[in-house]
Amino acid sequence: MKSISSTILLLITFVILVQTYGQDAREKNHSMNVTPIQVEGLQKYYVTWSSSAGSDDGWQHDIYNQVISITSEGEINFDTEPTRFIGTGNDEAQEPVNVAINPNDNTMLSVWEDGSGSTVDIRGQMHSLDGTIIKPNWIISGGDDSQHSPDVVHLKGIFLVSLTDEAAPAQTSMNELRILDDQTGEQIDSFNLSPEEEDHWWSVINSNEIDKAFVGWGNGDEFYGSVLKIKNGETSKTDQQFYISGIDQYYYSVSWLEEISKFIVVTKVNDNSVTCLIDTNGIRTNIASISNAPIAREVELAFRWDDNKKEYSIVYPVGSNNLAILSVTTNEIKLLEVIEEILIDATWPTTGIACQFINTTDGIDLWSINQKVLFAYNNENSNDAIYQLLDVDNSTDIIATTDPLIPNKIILHPAYPNPFNPTTKIKFSIPDQNFVQLDVFNIQGTLIKKIIKKNLVSGNYEVEWNGNNTLGGKVASGIYIVRLTVGNQEYSNKILLTK
Numbered sequence: 001m002k003s004i005s006s007t008i009l010l011l012i013t014f015v016i017l018v019q020t021y022g023q024d025a026r027e028k029n030h031s032m033n034v035t036p037i038q039v040e041g042l043q044k045y046y047v048t049w050s051s052s053a054g055s056d057d058g059w060q061h062d063i064y065n066q067v068i069s070i071t072s073e074g075e076i077n078f079d080t081e082p083t084r085f086i087g088t089g090n091d092e093a094q095e096p097v098n099v100a101i102n103p104n105d106n107t108m109l110s111v112w113e114d115g116s117g118s119t120v121d122i123r124g125q126m127h128s129l130d131g132t133i134i135k136p137n138w139i140i141s142g143g144d145d146s147q148h149s150p151d152v153v154h155l156k157g158i159f160l161v162s163l164t165d166e167a168a169p170a171q172t173s174m175n176e177l178r179i180l181d182d183q184t185g186e187q188i189d190s191f192n193l194s195p196e197e198e199d200h201w202w203s204v205i206n207s208n209e210i211d212k213a214f215v216g217w218g219n220g221d222e223f224y225g226s227v228l229k230i231k232n233g234e235t236s237k238t239d240q241q242f243y244i245s246g247i248d249q250y251y252y253s254v255s256w257l258e259e260i261s262k263f264i265v266v267t268k269v270n271d272n273s274v275t276c277l278i279d280t281n282g283i284r285t286n287i288a289s290i291s292n293a294p295i296a297r298e299v300e301l302a303f304r305w306d307d308n309k310k311e312y313s314i315v316y317p318v319g320s321n322n323l324a325i326l327s328v329t330t331n332e333i334k335l336l337e338v339i340e341e342i343l344i345d346a347t348w349p350t351t352g353i354a355c356q357f358i359n360t361t362d363g364i365d366l367w368s369i370n371q372k373v374l375f376a377y378n379n380e381n382s383n384d385a386i387y388q389l390l391d392v393d394n395s396t397d398i399i400a401t402t403d404p405l406i407p408n409k410i411i412l413h414p415a416y417p418n419p420f421n422p423t424t425k426i427k428f429s430i431p432d433q434n435f436v437q438l439d440v441f442n443i444q445g446t447l448i449k450k451i452i453k454k455n456l457v458s459g460n461y462e463v464e465w466n467g468n469n470t471l472g473g474k475v476a477s478g479i480y481i482v483r484l485t486v487g488n489q490e491y492s493n494k495i496l497l498t499k
Contacts, residue, residue, distance in 0.1 A: 028052055028380040029349040031096030034356045043359045044069045047376055050095035051383040061095035062087030064383055070360045082384050092116040100154040102182050109159045111150040120146035122163050126185050135185040140178055143167050153207040155230055158182055162203040162215045172199035175217045179235055193226050194240055206254045212280050214263040218249045223267055227282040238282035244274050251297050257312055259305045260330045268294040275333055288333040293324040296348055302355035302373050315355055315373050320347040339392055340455055341435050353377045391450045412484040412491040419496040423466045428484050433457045437485040467497055
C-alpha cells in the first residue's frame with residue numbers, strides 16, 4: 001500500500017512533468033481497436049475506442065464503438081454510427097478499452113479501467129454485435145489502490161484478461177491474469193505473471209484464438225513476457241522471461257503469426273525498433289534492430305501472410321507521419337521500407353493507433369491488389385474515429401530519364417498518347433527534391449488511382465497508367481484528370497481513354 005507522502009510526491013512529480021513537457025499523450029487519445037468479424041458471410045470490422053472530447057476534464061473518457069465495412073469499390077462504409085456504450089461524460093476515466101471476440105458466436109468482451117470511484121477497478125461487459133448486453137458492466141478486478149491497463153484475448157472456451165495490480169501483496173505494480181468463461185464471464189482461475197516485489201506494468205496480449213497466448217509487459221526499461229497454454233481444459237504458464245532491454249515504456253506491441261507458429265514483438269528503443277520472434281514455449285528465437293523506424297505508442301500491428309513469398313508483411317506507424325513495412329519469416333526479420341509523410345496534411349496521434357490489412361465485404365484482399373492498409377485513431381476534436389485507408393503501394397515503375405537538362409520549375413507534360421488505349425505515359429519534371437503525388441481522377445473529381453506518393457529527387461520522370469482503378473479493375477472510357485502535386489503546388493491535365 002502506498003503511503004500518503006509517496007502518493008503526494010507522485011502527484012507533484014506528475015504535475016511538474018505535465019507542466020514541463022505538455023499534455024499527457026493519453027489524455028485525448030488512449031486506445032483504438034479494429035477487430036475483423038464475419039456477419040452473415042460478409043467481412044466487417046468492429047471498432048472501439050476511448051474518447052474524452054467534449055469534456056471539461058480531458059481524462060473523463062467514455063467508450064465508443066462502431067461497425068464499418070469496405071465496399072467493392074474500396075470505400076469505407078459506416079454500417080453503424082459511433083455509439084457511446086460505456087460512460088456518461090462526467091464519470092471520470094473509462095479507459096483504455098480493449099476487446100476480444102468469440103468467433104463461434106460473435107460474443108464480445110470489452111475490458112477497461114474505471115476511475116469513477118475512490119479506487120480504480122478493471123471492469124468488463126459482455127455483449128453482442130447488435131448491442132445486446134449478455135453480462136452487464138461488472139468488476140473483473142478491484143479492491144485497494146489501482147487495477148489498471150487491461151488487455152484481453154479469446155481462447156477456446158475462455159477469455160484471458162491481463163492487467164496491472166497495485167494492491168497488496170504487490171509492493172508497487174504487478175501484472176496478473178484473469179481467466180473467464182466465454183459464455184458467462186465467471187472467473188475460472190487467476191495467475192500472477194510478474195514478481196510481487198518488482199515493478200512491472202502495462203501488459204499487451206495476443207493469441208492464436210485456440211490454445212496459446214502471449215502476455216508481454218515492461219518495467220520502464222526491459223520487456224518481459226509469459227506464454228499461456230490450454231490443454232485438457234487446464235491453463236498453464238511459463239515463468240516470466242526477459243526479452244528486450246532499453247525499451248520506451250508503452251511503446252510495444254505483440255501479434256500471433258499463425259503460419260510460422262511464432263509471436264512477434266515490436267518495441268521502441270531510442271530512435272529504432274527492436275523486434276523479436278518468440279516460440280510457443282516462450283523462447284526468443286531471433287531478434288533484429290530496425291534502424292530509424294521506432295514504433296508509435298499503443299499500436300495494433302497490421303500483419304499479413306504472403307503464401308507465394310512465404311513471408312509476413314508487418315506494417316506499423318512511425319514517428320509523426322511515417323510508416324514502416326517489415327518482412328518476417330521463420331529465420332529473418334528485415335525492414336523493407338520506411339514510407340515518409342504517408343499522411344497528407346495530418347500527423348499520427350501521440351498514442352493509440354490500430355492498423356489492419358483488410359478485405360472488402362465480398363472478400364477482395366486490398367493489399368494483394370493495391371497494398372491498401374486501414375488505420376484508425378480517435379479524433380481529438382470529437383468522439384468519432386478517424387479512418388485512413390492508405391495506399392502504401394510504392395511498386396509503380398518510375399523511370400528517371402537520361403535528359404541532363406532539369407528545368408528550373410515544375411512541369412507536368414502532356415500525356416502521350418492522348419487519346420489512349422490501353423496505356424498512356426505521363427511525364428513530369430521537378431527542379432528540387434520534394435514530396436510528390438501523381439493521381440488520376442474522373443471528371444466528377446472522384447479519385448480513381450494513386451500512381452505515385454513518395455519523396456523524389458530533382459529530375460525528369462515518366463510513369464505509365466494502364467487504365468486500372470484502385471482495385472485493379474479497368475475503368476470505363478471517358479475523360480480523366482491527371483493531377484501532379486509537388487509540395488503544396490498542384491498541376492493537372494486532361495486525358496481521354498477510348499475503347
